[in-house]
Amino acid sequence: MPPHFQPAAANAAPPRRQPVFALVGNPNCGKSTLFNALTGLKQKVANYPGVTVEKKTGIAYSQHGQPMTVIDLPGTYSLAARSPDEAVTRDVLLGRRADTPVPDRILCVVDATNLERNLYLVHQILDLGRPVIIVLNMMDLAAQAGLRLRVGRLEQELGVPVIPCEAIHGKGLVELRLAMSRPDLPLSRHAWDVPTAIAPAVSELQASLTAHDGKPPLVARAEALLLLTDSDEMRVAGSAPLHARTAEILSHWKKRWAADGTDWAGTLVGSRYDAIARLCSGLAERGATPVRASASDRIDAVVTHPVWGWLTLGAITAALFLSIFTLAQYPMDWIDHAMSALGSWVTTAMPPGDLRDLITDGAIAGVGGVVIFLPQILILFFFIGLLEDTGYMARAAFIMDRLMSRVGLNGKSFIPLLSSYACAIPGIMATRTIEDPKDRLVTILVAPFMSCSARLPVYLLLIPALLPNAVMPIPTKVALMVLMYALGTGGAFFFAWLFKRTLLKGEPPVMIMELPPYRRPRLKDVALHMAQRAGLFLKRAGTVILGLSVILWFLTAYPKAHDGASPQEQRAQSFAGRAGHALEPVIKPLGFDWQIGIGLIGSFAARELFNSTMGVVFAVEQTGNDDTDRDSLRTSITKARWPDGRPLFTPLVCLNLMIFYVFALQCMSTIAVVKRETNSWRWPLFQLAYQTGTAWLVCFIVYQTGRALGF
Amino acid sequence: MSAPVRLSELAIGTSGVVHSYPKAGAAFLRLREMGLLPGTAVTLIRAAPLGDPIEIKVRGYHLTLRKSEAEHVLVEIATS
Numbered sequence: 001m002p003p004h005f006q007p008a009a010a011n012a013a014p015p016r017r018q019p020v021f022a023l024v025g026n027p028n029c030g031k032s033t034l035f036n037a038l039t040g041l042k043q044k045v046a047n048y049p050g051v052t053v054e055k056k057t058g059i060a061y062s063q064h065g066q067p068m069t070v071i072d073l074p075g076t077y078s079l080a081a082r083s084p085d086e087a088v089t090r091d092v093l094l095g096r097r098a099d100t101p102v103p104d105r106i107l108c109v110v111d112a113t114n115l116e117r118n119l120y121l122v123h124q125i126l127d128l129g130r131p132v133i134i135v136l137n138m139m140d141l142a143a144q145a146g147l148r149l150r151v152g153r154l155e156q157e158l159g160v161p162v163i164p165c166e167a168i169h170g171k172g173l174v175e176l177r178l179a180m181s182r183p184d185l186p187l188s189r190h191a192w193d194v195p196t197a198i199a200p201a202v203s204e205l206q207a208s209l210t211a212h213d214g215k216p217p218l219v220a221r222a223e224a225l226l227l228l229t230d231s232d233e234m235r236v237a238g239s240a241p242l243h244a245r246t247a248e249i250l251s252h253w254k255k256r257w258a259a260d261g262t263d264w265a266g267t268l269v270g271s272r273y274d275a276i277a278r279l280c281s282g283l284a285e286r287g288a289t290p291v292r293a294s295a296s297d298r299i300d301a302v303v304t305h306p307v308w309g310w311l312t313l314g315a316i317t318a319a320l321f322l323s324i325f326t327l328a329q330y331p332m333d334w335i336d337h338a339m340s341a342l343g344s345w346v347t348t349a350m351p352p353g354d355l356r357d358l359i360t361d362g363a364i365a366g367v368g369g370v371v372i373f374l375p376q377i378l379i380l381f382f383f384i385g386l387l388e389d390t391g392y393m394a395r396a397a398f399i400m401d402r403l404m405s406r407v408g409l410n411g412k413s414f415i416p417l418l419s420s421y422a423c424a425i426p427g428i429m430a431t432r433t434i435e436d437p438k439d440r441l442v443t444i445l446v447a448p449f450m451s452c453s454a455r456l457p458v459y460l461l462l463i464p465a466l467l468p469n470a471v472m473p474i475p476t477k478v479a480l481m482v483l484m485y486a487l488g489t490g491g492a493f494f495f496a497w498l499f500k501r502t503l504l505k506g507e508p509p510v511m512i513m514e515l516p517p518y519r520r521p522r523l524k525d526v527a528l529h530m531a532q533r534a535g536l537f538l539k540r541a542g543t544v545i546l547g548l549s550v551i552l553w554f555l556t557a558y559p560k561a562h563d564g565a566s567p568q569e570q571r572a573q574s575f576a577g578r579a580g581h582a583l584e585p586v587i588k589p590l591g592f593d594w595q596i597g598i599g600l601i602g603s604f605a606a607r608e609l610f611n612s613t614m615g616v617v618f619a620v621e622q623t624g625n626d627d628t629d630r631d632s633l634r635t636s637i638t639k640a641r642w643p644d645g646r647p648l649f650t651p652l653v654c655l656n657l658m659i660f661y662v663f664a665l666q667c668m669s670t671i672a673v674v675k676r677e678t679n680s681w682r683w684p685l686f687q688l689a690y691q692t693g694t695a696w697l698v699c700f701i702v703y704q705t706g707r708a709l710g711f
Numbered sequence: 712m713s714a715p716v717r718l719s720e721l722a723i724g725t726s727g728v729v730h731s732y733p734k735a736g737a738a739f740l741r742l743r744e745m746g747l748l749p750g751t752a753v754t755l756i757r758a759a760p761l762g763d764p765i766e767i768k769v770r771g772y773h774l775t776l777r778k779s780e781a782e783h784v785l786v787e788i789a790t791s
Contacts, residue, residue, distance in 0.1 A: 077741075077744060077745055078741075078744040080740070080744065082737060082741060113771070114770070114771055114772045116746055116770045116771070117745060117746045117770055117772060120744060120745075120746065229740060229744070263734040265734065265740050265743070266734045266740075266743055266748075269740070269743040269744055269748065270743070270748055270749075273746065273748055300756075300757075300773075304757060304759065304760065304766075305760070306760040309760045310760060394775075398759050398764065398766065398775050399759055399760055399761075401759060401763070401764050401775075401777070402759060402761035402762065402763045402764070403761065405763075405777070411764075510737070510738040510741075510776075510777065510780060511764055511775065511776065511777050512738060512741050512742060512745070512774070512775070512776050512780070513774070513775050513776075514745075514772060514773065514774055514775075515766060515773040515774070515775055516772075516773075517773075
């Protein structure tokens with residue numbers, strides 16, 4: 001045993017409180033499946049305070065029924081962090097986060113089919129001097145690939161328990177629980193010498209980390225090694241900073257090495273891989289190597305083919321949209337009906353008054369406005385979960401990277417932007433797969449430009465109104481619809497390009513990504529993922545949306561008009577109506593009057609509310625049938641006039657109104673979700689301002705040009 | 712051994728051994744940490760439908776990187 005391991009061994013008495021296990025591993029090593037299998041539904045998903053990184057904790061039970069806490073740390077290839085997720089993994093393991101207990105024991109999940117690269121992270125973790133259990137996952141796939149692993153030998157070399165496992169089939173879990181229950185887990189006896197070129201720096205840093213940062217000697221050594229490969233710029237909220245003295249020593253050495261040409265990081269990484277190569281020699285016995293290309297390679301030959309690749313991507317996209325527009329419609333209608341039934345029930349059960357209106361028009365309508373998004377969110381996350389767990393997501397990013405790179409993003413922004421055509425909310429929630437914080441923020445900022453399904457009713461109302469006295473040919477309708485989608489998409493790409501060059505200028509984007517072998521997804525994992533996403537949305541966004549709905553209700557209900565006033569009189573003199581009037585000078589250059597202004601304000605709760613708000617404003621009788629309602633509304637808006645008798649909804653105004661809906665961020669659910677995902681009000685408010693500004697500017701140009709041309 | 716060529720210019724399906732690449736830069740450090748080191752065998756599997764990024768096989772797994780990074784990675788092709 002190397003001398004530096006002894007002090008910690010003395011401290012490694014079994015903890016008295018409930019033991020805390022950290023679960024770590026490379027991406028795609030089956031870590032989430034193992035976590036789900038160990039903890040079942042006993043999971044809690046929250047955020048690490050100050051960062052939008054998911055904190056997943058669960059309770060597993062030992063063979064004797066003792067509860068054990070398991071923290072599922074974000075997957076990473078190395079403890080040298082490149083993204084906020086990876087920084088959290090590093091900081092929890094190093095005990096830098098005050099909000100998370102330092103794990104007593106570490107479960108390292110290793111993909112048995114890909115030993116060398118997976119062992120790199122293990123190698124860094126062994127340095128920490130904590131009891132480690134290695135879980136060799138995907139043993140079945142390794143066997144299929146003709147790989148026979150000598151588990152006993154790895155256990156002997158490292159001196160820590162190595163548990164072969166097939167998490168997806170639940171195999172090896174009993175053995176793993178037994179190992180986790182052991183009170184006397186050994187420390188690794190893997191000896192590895194720090195390369196001589198950097199050894200003096202490591203001891204100096206270790207001494208300073210012990211003296212000034214209060215780290216135990218072993219953790220200090222591990223952290224010293226890490227500091228050499230970690231740029232340390234990836235500091236996230238909640239992580240304790242380095243002592244000034246330590247930082248000084250670090251920059252001193254880096255300067256010195258830079259001057260004499262020492263490749264300190266490369267030497268360190270190389271020496272770890274050398275140690276791993278020694279470890280792996282004689283570990284794996286390759287059986288007859290399969291002559292045929294693996295199934296994964298054969299799938300990839302089609303899926304990333306210059307012709308078939310695009311067709312596959314198109315087919316998957318089409319399937320996604322078909323299911324959203326057809327499948328989601330049923331539960332959305334049910335929710336809609338249930339909410340109106342609940343509203344009518346309250347209306348009959350309660351005496352008329354403000355309280356009743358608050359419940360029906362504020363609370364129930366607000367909750368309904370939140371819940372109505374659930375079917376789309378669930379379906380989208382079902383698809384995203386499937387795409388991620390099978391491995392296709394990485395292929396989509398691979399195919400799309402070139403196009404996305406034109407505007408400074410990378411292929412990983414593709415799926416979130418694509419999802420936003422259905423609804424920006426799940427799209428924005430799906431940006432968590434983008435590691436680079438700036439790329440992620442840019443994607444969030446432009447996602448609402450993608451024309452979501454809530455804009456459809458508005459387009460459907462206004463497109464036929466463009467030709468009031470004639471029936472519009474279907475190709476023209478389709479072309480106009482496509483034009484709206486193209487405008488939004490163009491806007492998203494333009495602003496992504498602009499933000500990447502100005503506001504969120506970063507390093508040139510890199511796209512270093514693993515293409516994992518295709519794997520059969522486990523429906524249980526996908527379902528759990530869906531449920532967790534839906535829960536997060538309901539809990540966090542729901543409260544904000546409910547609050548905003550009540551405010552919006554108040555604005556349309558107060559101050560009260562005289563008794564017996566019609567709904568449109570009430571609207572006209574409410575705060576919203578006054579705001580509409582106040583807004584008129586601002587929106588008049590776009591061709592909109594105060595009545596349209598009320599519609600714009602009202603659709604803030606949800607864009608499709610534009611139609612019903614306009615229905616109230618123009619006193620259209622509601623029949624409950626969307627198509628008939630839309631037709632009668634269209635007839636009545638074509639009769640609307642300015643005070644001087646000019647028609648209000650000219651073709652140019654209808655077109656302009658649609659353009660306004662393409663660009664403006666009229667969706668408080670999106671604002672609530674962006675607030676949650678960026679952890680501040682700054683970005684959602686910025687987004688609201690710049691999108692509304694863009695909408696106004698584009699509409700101004702279109703309307704004024706149109707007028708000048710005589711439309 | 713012939714003179715090293717850029718990884719971005721390897722023909723599809725050819726293998727080689729990494730000769731050298733720049734030591735500075737987060738992207739290159741990440742490539743090292745993912746096991747692409749001088750002396751490591753590498754095979755160019757394919758390019759994406761639009762020509763960029765490329766897919767390589769290294770240490771038994773598949774990795775993609777853009778040509779802008781790959782052109783700095785020099786590879787020696789084993790002459791058989």
